Each structure stands twice: as C-alpha cells, then as structure tokens.
Amino acid sequence: MRHIPPLAAVRVFEAAARHENFTTAAVELGMTQAAVSYQVKLLEERLGVPLFRRERRRVVLTDAGRRASAQVTRAFDALDSAFAAIRTEDAGLLTISTSNTFANTWLAWRLGGFQMAQPEVAVRLLTSDALVDFASDDVDVAIRAGRGGWEGLHQEQLLPIDFTPMCSPDFLSRHGGAITLDDLAHLPLISPHDPWWPHWLAEAGVAVPPGPPRGGIRLDSQAHEGHAAMAGQGVAMLTPYFWRNDLAEGRLVQLFDQLSTRGYGYWLVYPEHRRTVAKIRRFRDWLIAELAKDSFPATVVVR
Structure with missing residues (x-):
C-alpha cells in the first residue's frame, strides 16, 4: 500500500521547489500565493519536516526539500510522458x-x-x-x-x-x-x-x-x-x-x-x-x- 501525501499538495510543492518562489509557482498553477503557501504547510505538517526555509522576501529549499524535489520532479516528468503519449494518440x-x-x-x-x-x-x-x-x-x-x-x-x-x-x-x-x-x-x-x-x-x-x-x-x-x-x-x-x-x-x-x-x-x-x-x-x-x-x-x- 502506498503512503502518498495528497497529490494537490505534492503538485504545489513540485512547482514551488522548481522555482523556489511561491509567487511564481502560484502563477504557473493558476492559484494565489496564499493558497500555495497553505498547501506547502499542509504537506510539511503531514511529513513532520520543513521543506522550505522562509527567509526575507524569499523561500529556500531545506536539505529534505531538495532531496524530495528531485525525485518528485522526475515522477511528474514520468507522468507527463505517460499521458503525453495518450494525448498524442487521441489527437x-x-x-x-x-x-x-x-x-x-x-x-x-x-x-x-x-x-x-x-x-x-x-x-x-x-x-x-x-x-x-x-x-x-x-x-x-x-x-x-x-x-x-x-x-x-x-x-x-x-x-x-x-x-x-x-x-x-x-x-x-x-x-x-x-x-x-x-x-x-x-x-x-x-x-x-x-x-x-x-x-x-x-x-x-x-x-x-x-x-x-x-x-x-x-x-x-x-x-x-x-x-x-x-x-x-x-x-x-x-x-x-x-x-x-x-x-x-x-x-x-x-x-x-x-x-x-x-x-x-x-x-x-x-x-x-x-x-x-x-x-x-x-x-x-x-x-x-x-x-x-x-x-x-x-x-x-x-x-
């Protein structure tokens, strides 16, 4: 049985980690900056570890966040490739x-x-x-x-x-x-x-x-x-x-x-x-x- 956190929060984390910027991630996802911050907080509470350090006017990935980010991004790339083949076939x-x-x-x-x-x-x-x-x-x-x-x-x-x-x-x-x-x-x-x-x-x-x-x-x-x-x-x-x-x-x-x-x-x-x-x-x-x-x-x- 897989113990995967809520995918909505994981998707927000992947974008925020890739940009290391909540505002830029919010624009990409069509969300507000506050909604991105909330989803990241939910994920951190679920995992019990911080994923970002909140510094003045910016956020920085923690070591745990950086390790997770690389694997999550590869997972989303794999998902995108899997569905891209279906989209191409359907189109x-x-x-x-x-x-x-x-x-x-x-x-x-x-x-x-x-x-x-x-x-x-x-x-x-x-x-x-x-x-x-x-x-x-x-x-x-x-x-x-x-x-x-x-x-x-x-x-x-x-x-x-x-x-x-x-x-x-x-x-x-x-x-x-x-x-x-x-x-x-x-x-x-x-x-x-x-x-x-x-x-x-x-x-x-x-x-x-x-x-x-x-x-x-x-x-x-x-x-x-x-x-x-x-x-x-x-x-x-x-x-x-x-x-x-x-x-x-x-x-x-x-x-x-x-x-x-x-x-x-x-x-x-x-x-x-x-x-x-x-x-x-x-x-x-x-x-x-x-x-x-x-x-x-x-x-x-x-x-």
Whole structure:
C-alpha cells in the first residue's frame, strides 16, 4: 500500500521547489500565493519536516526539500510522458459515428475534404442507426437523428428532416407519366411500415386504413430506400436534401410539392467536457462550412 501525501499538495510543492518562489509557482498553477503557501504547510505538517526555509522576501529549499524535489520532479516528468503519449494518440485520430443514411447520402462523399484539410488527423467513420454511448464506445463525435435533448451532450442541430414520396422516371413512365394521391393506394411502396408514410398521407388528406401496413419491400435505412427507388422498385418516402443531386440529374422524381416533418433533425453531438478538444472543434467548423456550401442553412441550435 502506498503512503502518498495528497497529490494537490505534492503538485504545489513540485512547482514551488522548481522555482523556489511561491509567487511564481502560484502563477504557473493558476492559484494565489496564499493558497500555495497553505498547501506547502499542509504537506510539511503531514511529513513532520520543513521543506522550505522562509527567509526575507524569499523561500529556500531545506536539505529534505531538495532531496524530495528531485525525485518528485522526475515522477511528474514520468507522468507527463505517460499521458503525453495518450494525448498524442487521441489527437491523431478522430472517430465519427453516424447513421447509414447520413453517411451514404452526404458525409462519405465529403469526408475526404476534411482529411485533406487536416492531414495530421486520421479519420475513422462508424455507421450504425443505434445511438452511440460515449461513456463506453471509442467515439469522439456523432451525427444522429432525433429531436435533441440528450443529457450530458453538447448538441448542435445541423438540418431538419422533411420527407415526400419519390420514384424513378422509369417507374413514373410505366405508370402513365403521372401519379396521383389516389394511385398511392395501389402502387408498390418501399418500406410501407415506415411511420413517415401514414404521417405524410394524413397531412395530404389521404385516409389511411386501420390495421397493419401494406406488404412491400422493407429496408433498414433511407439510403437503401433511395437506391431501390432509383432502381424502379416502387415509391419511397425520402428527404429531398439528401437526394437533391439525384433529383437534379434525373435519377429521381419528386411526385408532390408537399413536404412533411415529424420535428426530427440531424444533430452534431459530443460530450460537454470535450467541447474544447482541437480536433472536435476543427471537425465541427468544417462540417458547418460544408453544409453552408450546399446553400442549405445549417441551423445551429445549441442546447
């Protein structure tokens, strides 16, 4: 069992001994001169020997203080080296967690730009629709869908989630070149179990029959649903922002003007205590700037 004095007092002693000046040590440690003197006195009382001689306008190490000082300084140097390796390793790798949809429709297309701008930082992207647990998972930041309100996390809303039915031009052509609201009751829908479907239909004034959802292709992310729609497999409920290039280039068609939302958005989140970490700040700034390039207002709502 180790018999180590209070580390706060040992840390103060190391700085005071190194400078042989309580005032200079106080500046280094962000303390008052009186607080430094108090901590040294506590340590001396704990050890039962004086560590400094108080002379006029200065302090001088005693023989016991000088012997302890050399060893304590080496111990603090060893601690600094041990944690420096961890700090260097952490600063050199940014791990991002996000949903399959956000990764496949937006982030993976642009993340190389962040890597080029920050060549000293390696980037690892993890995709999952499950919420990351910052306490147990090796993740720095996450981009997640929801309504916010995650306790203990710094949160910035990046963009709202809205949705509307889309299909491929070929699918539209095969069904007469026009699709009405009434037609949706008979056409193949992609992921008809998705709660976005009844929500959008109800807002459009379409009666949604009670009971289980219709049969159809069931996919686990909007990224897969959009590609299934482009392949002509049916009508998918999609977020226009994620598919704006496919809409512009004619791979998808938005069937109706109506956009619906359930109050969800995409959020950048990370632990509150890591707000000042440089690699996280740089990624956050890059992300906001990239969203702005899309002429989409990145609504930064901090909670």
